[in-house]
Amino acid sequence: MEKVYEGKAKIVYKHQDPDKYILYFKDTATAFDATKKAEIAGKGELNNTISSLIFELLEKKGIRTHFIRKLSQREMLVWRAxxxxxxxxxxxxxxxxxxxxxxxxxxxxxxxxxxxxxxxxxxxxxxxxxxxxxxxxxxxxxxxxxxxxxxxxxxxxxxxxxxxxxxxxxxxxxxxxxxxxxxxxxxxxxxxxxxxxxxxxxxxxxxxxxxxxxxxxxxxxxxxxxxxxxxxx
Ligand SMILES: Nc1ncnc2c1ncn2[C@@H]1O[C@H](COP(=O)(O)OP(=O)(O)O)[C@@H](O)[C@H]1O
Ligand SMILES: [Mg+2]
Incomplete structure (x- = not known):
């Protein structure tokens, strides 16, 4: 997959559909402008799962989000914004x-x-x-x-x-x-x-x-x- 951007907590990948991205949730935790940093096993998966649940709830309640679906433990399919x-x-x-x-x-x-x-x-x-x-x-x-x-x-x-x-x-x-x-x-x-x-x-x-x-x-x-x-x- 082609990387678009790597941030502090996630990596953004291109999708075959140019209107979509794949968000990959890393295990990296950062705080205080990334002066404090650590790898915490399981964090990426937890954040992807919790985030997906919340986006589903918001969509159900009529709030527009970029969420399309959870693709895997660490990956979310979203609309490119x-x-x-x-x-x-x-x-x-x-x-x-x-x-x-x-x-x-x-x-x-x-x-x-x-x-x-x-x-x-x-x-x-x-x-x-x-x-x-x-x-x-x-x-x-x-x-x-x-x-x-x-x-x-x-x-x-x-x-x-x-x-x-x-x-x-x-x-x-x-x-x-x-x-x-x-x-x-x-x-x-x-x-x-x-x-x-x-x-x-x-x-x-x-x-x-x-x-x-x-x-x-x-x-x-x-x-x-x-x-x-x-x-x-
Ligand atoms: N649907 C989207 N379209 C475009 N950019 C997005 C979308 N969702 C998240 N992003 C951006 O992708 C990046 C996600 O990686 P993250 O690790 O959070 O980066 P950062 O260190 O900049 O906060 C962020 O810059 C975020 O604003
Ligand atoms: Mg961020």
């Missing part, structure tokens, strides 16, 4: 960079979900963008900003409820978006414990990539718990 160079973060509780930047304690319930845009550029350390920055840089048009914000909030509603039903608290998550071959905007990339903060609803145990960031325990143990919970419907 013209990806926007932004990362959209939705937060329900304070954590991570929000706490650091604004001096908020972790775990505070926000009065309403917060949507933030970040510039997807590793060499600049993915800086926070305000509305005018997005327009200035030509990253998105005004109407696209509204569409992404609307889709992100709808996705949040669906996922908060879904995870709650399975005993999990969705603290925050990151989405990427792109223009799909049919011209519609869809969610791309992955939605997994690498890109979501998920806490056990009862015990508060962290089951996501913060385990790796802050050495809180075995990473795959957490991801396995997430998968076990959301698989039982």
């Amino acid at each position: 013209r990806r926007f160079d932004v990362e959209v973060v939705v937060r329900n509780l304070s954590a991570g960079s929000l706490c650091k930047r604004l001096g908020i304690e972790e775990g505070k319930v926000l009065s309403k979900p917060l949507v933030e845009f970040f510039y997807k550029r590793d060499e600049l350390h993915d800086p926070l963008l305000c509305y005018e920055h997005i327009i200035l840089l030509g990253l998105l048009k005004e109407e696209q900003i509204s569409i992404l914000k609307g889709m992100a909030l709808k996705t949040n509603q669906i996922l908060v409820e879904f995870f709650k039903e399975h005993g999990l608290l969705l603290v925050d998550f990151k989405l990427e978006f792109g223009e799909l071959p049919d011209g519609n905007i869809g969610i791309v990339d992955e939605i997994s414990p690498d890109t979501c903060r998920l806490w056990d609803l009862k015990t508060g145990e962290k089951l996501d990539k913060d385990r790796f960031r802050f050495d809180l325990g075995d990473l795959t143990e957490g991801y396995k718990k997430v998968l076990e919970r959301i698989q039982t419907l």
Whole structure:
């Protein structure tokens, strides 16, 4: 298969259909701008499986995504997108960079979900963008900003409820978006414990990539718990 791009967590391969890509989920874990890095057996498979389940759920609920189907343990077939160079973060509780930047304690319930845009550029350390920055840089048009914000909030509603039903608290998550071959905007990339903060609803145990960031325990143990919970419907 011909490689299009190799990132920190996945490899993108061409498909015989030029409108499609194959995403290969690696076992590599990175944090803090990839200054911390490790190979964690089983991570790729878990993220592909969890991500596929979530994309199926979102599609069922009417949210457009790039997902076509899970091809194998580590591979996902997706629509090729013209990806926007932004990362959209939705937060329900304070954590991570929000706490650091604004001096908020972790775990505070926000009065309403917060949507933030970040510039997807590793060499600049993915800086926070305000509305005018997005327009200035030509990253998105005004109407696209509204569409992404609307889709992100709808996705949040669906996922908060879904995870709650399975005993999990969705603290925050990151989405990427792109223009799909049919011209519609869809969610791309992955939605997994690498890109979501998920806490056990009862015990508060962290089951996501913060385990790796802050050495809180075995990473795959957490991801396995997430998968076990959301698989039982
Ligand atoms: N459907 C898609 N079309 C085009 N690009 C995509 C699609 N889904 C994901 N991508 C991009 O492919 C790359 C996936 O590899 P990843 O390891 O996450 O990279 P990175 O280190 O840049 O985050 C990312 O740059 C992501 O934005
Ligand atoms: Mg990525």
